[in-house]
Amino acid sequence: MSMPYPDAERVPSLWFPLAKKFYQAHYPSGKPNKADPIWVIKQKGTILCAVRLKQSKNAQLLTAMVTEPNYRGKGLGSHLLSGIQTALAERSCYCFALTHLVPFYTKNHFNTILAEQLPKDLKSRFYAYTAQGRALTPMRYQQP
Incomplete structure (x- = not known):
């Protein structure tokens, strides 16, 4: 199926303030870092x-995967992940999926793993998040 959306692109430093503004509007806890x-x-x-x-x-x-609300449910998130497969495969890539989003990430080449399989620094972060009551599932990207 052909997507009517442009390709994914890495944000150049010039665009960082716009990305930060996007996160503030749609996902304040996303806190982008240059x-x-x-x-x-x-x-x-x-x-x-x-x-x-x-x-x-x-x-x-x-982390901080977010789609503008008017564009949700239209395949844009999958299109973005498909467009960055090279970046996802450069180094071991993990995500802490909200439990209701596990099917989305599974469809986009992430496999559910045990928390014990996370690298040490990510494991401690995962346990800290879940201790706050967040329903998260650890997942790892598998190149298609």
């Missing part, structure tokens, strides 16, 4: 979907 790559799909200068690849010592954590 040190971590942010990938977006934008249309006519407007960000429609974004994801951050938080870098750690031995891996990366896919």
Whole structure:
């Protein structure tokens, strides 16, 4: 199926303030950081979907995946993840999926794993998040 959306692109430093504004509007806890790559799909200068690849010592954590509310449920998130497969495969890539989003991430080449299989630094972060009451499932990207 052909997507009517532009390809994913990495946010250049010039666009960082716009990515930050997008996160503040749609996912305030996303807290973008200039040190971590942010990938977006934008249309006519407007960000429609974004994801951050938080870098750690031995891996990366896919985090802050968000789609502009008017574009949700239209395949844009899958289109973005498909467009960044090379970046996802560069280093071991994990995500902490909200439990109701496990089917979405599974469809996009992430496999459920045990928390014990996470790298040490990500494991401690995962346990801290779940201790706060977040319903999360650890997952790892498998290149298709």
